[in-house]
Amino acid sequence: MTSAVPSPVLVVGCGLIGTSVALALAERGAQVHLEDHDPRNVGVAAEAGAGTSDPVEAPELVVVATPPAAVVPAVEDALRRFPDAVVTDVASVKAAIVEAVDDPRFVGGHPMAGKERSGPAAGSGQLFEGRSWAIVPGERSASSAVDLLERTVVEIGAVPRRFGPRAHDEAVALVSHVPHLMANLTASLLDGAPDGHVDLAGQGLRDVTRIARSDADLWVDILGHNSSAITPLLTTLRDRLDTLIGAVGEDPSAVDGLLKQGRAGTTTIPGKHGDLPTDVTSVFVPIDDTPGELSRLFGDAAEVVNIEDLRIDHEVGRPVGLVEIVVLSGRADTLVEAMRAKGWSAYR
């Protein structure tokens, strides 16, 4: 256990996450072995440098990265085959799995990465850089097993976050599953909307509905496994929506209360570096849509300030874009002046 990463490691299931874990560990010197019910996936992952299809004798760690429905049997199989190995999984819903397995050598895990792509060819050893990785021990998990998993997660660049199984499932319902459903519901109104109505859409609509583009099949699976955490939140939202329907146009103070509650909610979301959102201001710069303009813009801006965030607002119907550069409020005027001096039409 003096090496930085466990070795050898067996990865069971060479989809996006499994292949990415394998690549991240292999890049850090681990001997990685790969299994998948489809040998083509192993071939693609091995070809990418994720490990070998040779059988493993005594892995220090087994990472089960199969689809959700196959996780429990795969974990139990691994615990049986390798009596000294620590076993973990990467499924996005945890309580049912952690309660079903209940073995000292098993610790549940869930990396917060990668939902928008799939397959071994999309794998990357950098996928977990800076991402949260939920560490979800069961009641009987050995502390040495938890330590091994946390250390491994840190080594591949992620940030371990310890959760109980039900708290984990409630947390992902809150920050991921329910927002996904709300984005989908909002977008569903656009399906069949009168011609021309979306011509008035701005960046706000694009932001709210972006995650609704994801693969529906994967989400049906995820949502089905976490309905007990999702349903109470949806019920709360339904009640608030009912209140809103009664209040819009009738009771401004009730509408105000709901809007302020939402605004307060946004302040709880961690910003850069895990801090609470700082005092930032947006500077807007229109650009021509020609190659190299963005590059020139960032070159000019980065000479003057540190860029906290940025967005490109696509302008409808014209070959022009509006770039929003978010900087610390005390630096906004400086940036505007500097950009204007370089010939840009910058404004706050």
Added chain:
Amino acid sequence: MTSAVPSPVLVVGCGLIGTSVALALAERGAQVHLEDHDPRNVGVAAEAGAGTSDPVEAPELVVVATPPAAVVPAVEDALRRFPDAVVTDVASVKAAIVEAVDDPRFVGGHPMAGKERSGPAAGSGQLFEGRSWAIVPGERSASSAVDLLERTVVEIGAVPRRFGPRAHDEAVALVSHVPHLMANLTASLLDGAPDGHVDLAGQGLRDVTRIARSDADLWVDILGHNSSAITPLLTTLRDRLDTLIGAVGEDPSAVDGLLKQGRAGTTTIPGKHGDLPTDVTSVFVPIDDTPGELSRLFGDAAEVVNIEDLRIDHEVGRPVGLVEIVVLSGRADTLVEAMRAKGWSAYR
């Protein structure tokens, strides 16, 4: 009427939008006169180059940019004082105003810009670059008045979109007001959530809830004026939410249907240049959070491909960011290879 912009112009109300219209017209050679019930606003706008506080004799165009509740009396006052002028407004809800005024020289308007800031100091002549601007004639509006407004809007860089008053209000309910409320409701769940749950938040949650940060007071006003268009949409959403609550964990095919409806809705949103979303792929590049890194990244990327869109995903708890560069799918592999050759850890 041979000049590109009307002149002289009177702008009534020197907030963000009024000042920005004045600046845009003044920059294009119009003689602009400014009025506001608060002389300090006129002072700030005039100081910025938006026009003069001198009284106007016979404006060709009057732009009423007061708060919503003051629009109708201000429009009627302008029609009385200036018997040859075309009069327009910029309020974000139109049916009640256009139906109340009903004069051949009045044409309603609504620029889709600027809601996240306020005040004359935030004004900019570039604010309307590439933005849609709804042109909303009443039943008796003269076509010459409509033409004048459309020509003016084009001159200051916006894209005129002709709407009937009720269609306009339904469209903004659909693409702006209701998405805003859904973002707020989603964010409201975070207010009072257990400690640590938001540690698992990713970029999706930030996107969905971003517009919920806006000023609540302004939104209470907007929503109150458009309740007749908003309420039916909220009721539809409530019914779909009820269906979803019954279906999650019980009826995967019903959940699948709702998700697919949302996904279909996202495809109706205009992308770049007003086209439907094209076939694009994201390339991910982790970067250190040091000044100049973004600039160097864009310089390297822009040598190889045209960047369709980009986002920075702030990594929680670590001084590192993940930049998502969206390019045409056929260019993604080229970009990944070129970036790796330059030392970046790029992946699809």
